[in-house]
Amino acid sequence: MSQPSDPGVISTAPRRLKIIATGVAVPGTVLVHDELDRRLGLEQGSTFKATQIRSRFISTTETAASLAADACRATLANSGLAWEDIDCLVAASGTMDQALPYNAAMIHAELGLAGQRRTTFDICASCMSFLTAMDVCGSLLETGRFRRIMIVSADISTFTTDPANLRENGIFGDGAAACIIEKAEDGDASAIIGSVSVTLSEGVDLCAIPAGGSRFHRRVPGSNADAVFQMKPRPLFAIVAAELPKTLSRLLDQTGTAMDDISLVVPHQASYLAVRHIIKILQIDPAKVVNISETHANQVGASLPTALHHGLCQHQPRRGEKILLLGAGAGVSIGAMILTY
């Protein structure tokens, strides 16, 4: 009776998944904290003090699809593969490029792949989209539905954040990141060891962009809601701080993994302070943790794969070492995955 009612939420189903290559793209404009102070009419140092973000990349002419395409091309170049080797393109962003069609079709077109008959679709779970896509694609590869998949995440928050709200404006940046995965061969240890994803929808209103879809459509009379990001940081953080440690603890238990077994920890870069706090409450060795938030800020759905790319470049884990991905996003959804690299 005291058992939690979520037996299917955590899975240790073995799924062979090998990361072949990663790659990133950022817009050409860098917005540093001093310039943000000037734009907001604040004393120099104010935004850095509030956010600990030194700089972020912001879109001026780039679209989510153009950034995604750049990240895909970079990843393909890093892999030594050609588009002929990729069966499926999965877009795993936190936000939409257009209301219709879906992101992956926009990216497929942007890449000039119209002549290449590929499967494309989106997997969306706000900032947990990439983690969810890895989880889902692990099963698609394991069952032989596809041989090799490109997952790409791209988000532009520049237009949906409110410059008058320092806390929101200061913690976001734009970007894209991609990852090519395939089913590991027999005898190859690369796999998803375990994964967990839980939605805590008591916090559904704590992090939202109300307009843009059918609910607060601009053609609905009397709708005053806006297409601007809204966040209530304190209650949002309270939910995540209460749930993430015990969820991760259960995942470690059920996969028989100790935190010391993990070589690289890749958290969603929600904010500099959030990453610092995760290190503290989960008692992780800071040297193992990827923290790119000072230079990239929170890139929404693109944050986790961008951090994974930088983590793999900086830490150069060997095959067989264990990687932990984790984070939380609007929904509220929290997730974690332990991979053998």
Place this chain on the structure above:
Amino acid sequence: MSQPSDPGVISTAPRRLKIIATGVAVPGTVLVHDELDRRLGLEQGSTFKATQIRSRFISTTETAASLAADACRATLANSGLAWEDIDCLVAASGTMDQALPYNAAMIHAELGLAGQRRTTFDICASCMSFLTAMDVCGSLLETGRFRRIMIVSADISTFTTDPANLRENGIFGDGAAACIIEKAEDGDASAIIGSVSVTLSEGVDLCAIPAGGSRFHRRVPGSNADAVFQMKPRPLFAIVAAELPKTLSRLLDQTGTAMDDISLVVPHQASYLAVRHIIKILQIDPAKVVNISETHANQVGASLPTALHHGLCQHQPRRGEKILLLGAGAGVSIGAMILTY
């Protein structure tokens, strides 16, 4: 060398999937063709003559999440199961309810499931979202990632269609539909026999709602694009008519299935004329084909699962009989799946 470069697009990977229950929900307002004529200032019979749609359900107060929740409750009641038995809620709609969070989190909240720790995420491929979700969930169930999944699709196109454009306004309706699936037990024939999904992004601009995401954001200076549905029916239809028959033919070949082996054909209800045309070009016995477009119009992502629900109710297929799902949507993406019921 003359082989098509899409070996992974079609899959005959065996995945045990059993449909346990389906259910639908529609908004409370029915808009009949005579009333639509009046609203548009047209001669009586004009909209019916152009669209062959007698009536459609339109949202007034309902949201995509409220319709989705109603469809989930109806499906759960039809299944005899409880929420405790469902591990994962997948939203597979063509459009977003809000720009953030994702649809499944909104539905989880609407259902009052905040206390139930479930996994939720979205799978989006415009009107092919449900078909894609079935394909993806087949692999998730086969690998044991989840024991049982609720897929729900809900779309409200009423606010994004242009009443001045008869062809677009007349062919759409609102609604939601859900489906509970689980992994079939050993000795149970229920399975996905084969599936195919191909994106033809040369048609990416033929069916679109430009605004709502980051590309044509209302805060971007100089952006004149609108949040209204745009379609170029002739070139769109030309692409689908050229590709869908040969793609289906390859799926039938690779799964060793003859059209006569199939008991029930469930097409996306793109329009009354499109369903009629599919019957003709694919040479299917019309008695096997679900056609609810006269009374439901095109319900976007909710169309295919709504048609599946009505098809199962009307035709009452026995377990072991074969069902074909197929269609096309914005992207342009085309897809088909053969299931053993």
